Amino acid sequence: MIEHTSWQYKKHLPLEWKIGQMLAVGFPAGADGIASLARVVKASYAGNVILFTRNTPDVAETRKTAASVKTLIREVTGVSPLIAIDQEGGIVARLKGGLTPLPGAMAQAAAYLGGGIQKSDIKALGKICAEELRSLGINWNLAPVADVNSNPSNPVIGVRSYGENPKLVADLASAFAAGLEEGGVLATAKHFPGHGDTSVDSHLDIPLVPHGIERLEAIEFVPFRRLVDEGIPAVMTAHIRLPSVEPDMLPATLSSRVLQGLLRKKLGFEGIICSDCMEMKAIADHFPNAFVMAVKAGVDILFISHTAEKQLYAAHSIYEAVKKSEIAESQIDASVERILAAKEKINQTSAFDAYKKTVAGPHAVALAKKISRTSLSVLAQGSITKPPSGSVLVDVVPGNITNAEDSLHSVSIHAELTRQNAPIFSCAVPLNPKEEDIAAALSCAERYLSAPASAIQETEAKPALILALHAPMLHSGQMKLVQASVRFAQDRSCPLLVILTRNPYDAPSIAKEAARANLPAPTIVCSYEYSEASVASIVAFLTGKLEAKGICPVTVEG
Known part of the structure; x- marks a missing residue:
């Protein structure tokens, strides 16, 4: 089958077909999921898909699914799909098993600022990501995150951002995007006009960014302007309110003032919006006519990630709006022309299945490991620089914190220390431990820290109590663990070391608990994520094989 994706070839096709090109749909797992997708595609001509962890349990299944999707959509529409995925790295990586374990944005930035990592390394990481995606049949990555995380209370961006400095975010997002492009995958700057200074998760409700245009130009817009100037092929909208640009208080996704006036005209973006x-609640709970509103505002591709009925309703409602002249067909044509141009470009850049069928090669894994190891950052220096032999670790088992994450963690600091027979004793507690979990953990610590000297390696330094915490400010049980551990360390005059496996902004609260008990300031180290790569780095640090050299890319006060 010879594919013609040029607009001159396709512009005579029916309106239903053109609207289908503007849809990117998700579908359930397995064969039933493909069958469900087939029904949607045949009814709506949906021309693109988005994959989630439910569709990507391993490399072989992902490759099989992508091939099935491509065949299905080509047979129905005559044009290959854009197959999208959120493969940012770190806490948002739909594909994990068998791929190179990519550190997330904030970890990359910490390694760049303090660990000797160069922008060329970040670009190389992006290229590795693209080549692995491409080898599986995926041609569109919904990355990099270009949000400037200036709000310590941001519930959904946080460590997904490169930091609080707009130039740093622009530099590193630019490098990662360039690597994606070189590897043959479409990159996407998200979440325009900037989700970094919000205190509400748009999965749950509508965030507000109250700043005036001068502040937005100085902070939020800087990375997006840079990426637009460099030719980023796609920009994803945020479901946030920006009253200084949109006085009607519509979220950016539904605002022509934001998308047409700001992104198209002011920033000069010509690619896919x-x-x-x-289906996020910021939109779904407030705007029953959102699909039509988004297209009228200037969205080219609508992501509808989960529900077949909503996908079909979107196609129908947009079709009816065009027929009623609520949306000009010329606007549909302009969107489809941009979409087909992107498909043409990505298929010319490298053949769909051109890359070798291997992933996680030794050079790729070595680079990812280097970035992870050099990202580990000391946020507060206490009395110890590394834990002495005979120390005890209480490891909080991580879990999903936001709706942006959709896969469980399968690695463990506790398990890795045990596997290595390291001279550090450890136990694990749940993400939000109960009183009995805390009591059991500290009883374990009491037993090991009270062991005779012959039971541990000889050392001049006193063994420490180590806590590996995962977003403790969001979990009351973890803060109770901190308080109990502070009292424990105070009673036994042992040093306290804290590993933050997520949010560096939690450090001041830990330090304040220690100060309240007149305990010497604890050493606080941050890994920015709890992942395969970060666990290996943390264990190397705890066993004295690695020095924490990263520099945190956000201000941690207190």
Whole structure:
């Protein structure tokens, strides 16, 4: 089958077909999921898909699914799909098993600022990501995150951002995007006009960014302007309110003032504008006519990630709006022309299945490991620089914190220390431990820290109590663990070491608990994520094989 994706070839096709090109749909797992997708595609001509962890349990299944999707959509529409995925690295990586374990944005930035990592390394990481995606049949990555995380209370961006400095975010997002392009995958700057200074998760409700245009130009817009100037092929909208630009208080996804006036005219963007998922509550709970509103505002591709009925309703409602002249067909044509141009470009850049069928090669894994190891950052220096032999670790088992994450963690600091027979004793507690979990953990610590000297390696330094915490400020049980551990360390005059496996902004609260008990300031180290790569780095640090050299890319006060 010879594919013609040029607009001159396709512009005579029916309106239903053109609207289908503007849809990117998700579908359930397995064969039933493909069958469900087939029904949607045949009814709506949906021309693109988005994959989630449910569709990507391993490399072989992902490759099989992508091939099935491509065949299905080509047979129905005559044009290959854009197959999208959120493969940012760190806490948002739909594909994990068998791929190179990519550190997330904030970890990359910490390694760049303090660990000797160069922008060329970040670009190389992006290229590795693209080549691995491409080898599986995926041609669109919904990355990099270009949000400037200036709000310590941000519940959904946080460590997904390169930091609080707009130039740093621009530099590193630019490098990662360039690597994606070189590897043959479409990159996406998200979440325009900037989700970094919000205190509400748009999966749950509508965030507000109250700043005036001068502040937005100085902070939020800087990375997006840079990426637009460099030719980023896609920009994803945020479901946030920006009253200084949109006085009617519509979220950016539904605002022509933001998308047409700001992104198209002011920033000069000519590529694909895609929405964040239209099923997120910021949109779905407030705007029953959101699909039509988004297209009228200037969205080219609507992501509808989960529900077949909503996907079909979107196609139908947009079709009816065009027929009623609520949306000009010329606007549909302009969107489809941009979409087909992107498909033409990505298929010319490298053949769909051109890359070798291998992933996680030794050079790729070595680079990812280097970035992870050099990202580990000391946020507060206490009395110890590394834990002495005979120390005890209480490891909080991580879990999903936001709706942006959709896969469980399978690695463990506790398990890795045990596997290595390291001279550090450890136990694990749940993400939000109960009183009995805390009591059991500290009883374990009491037993080991009270062991005779012959039971541990000889050392001049006193063994420490180590806590590996995962977003403790969001979990009351973890803060109770901190308080109990502070009392424990105070009673036994042992040093306290804290590993933050997520949010560096939690450090001041830990330090304040220690100060309240007149305990010497604890050493606080941050890994920015709890992942395969970060666990290996943390264990290397705890066993004295690695020095924490990263520099945190956000201000941690207190």
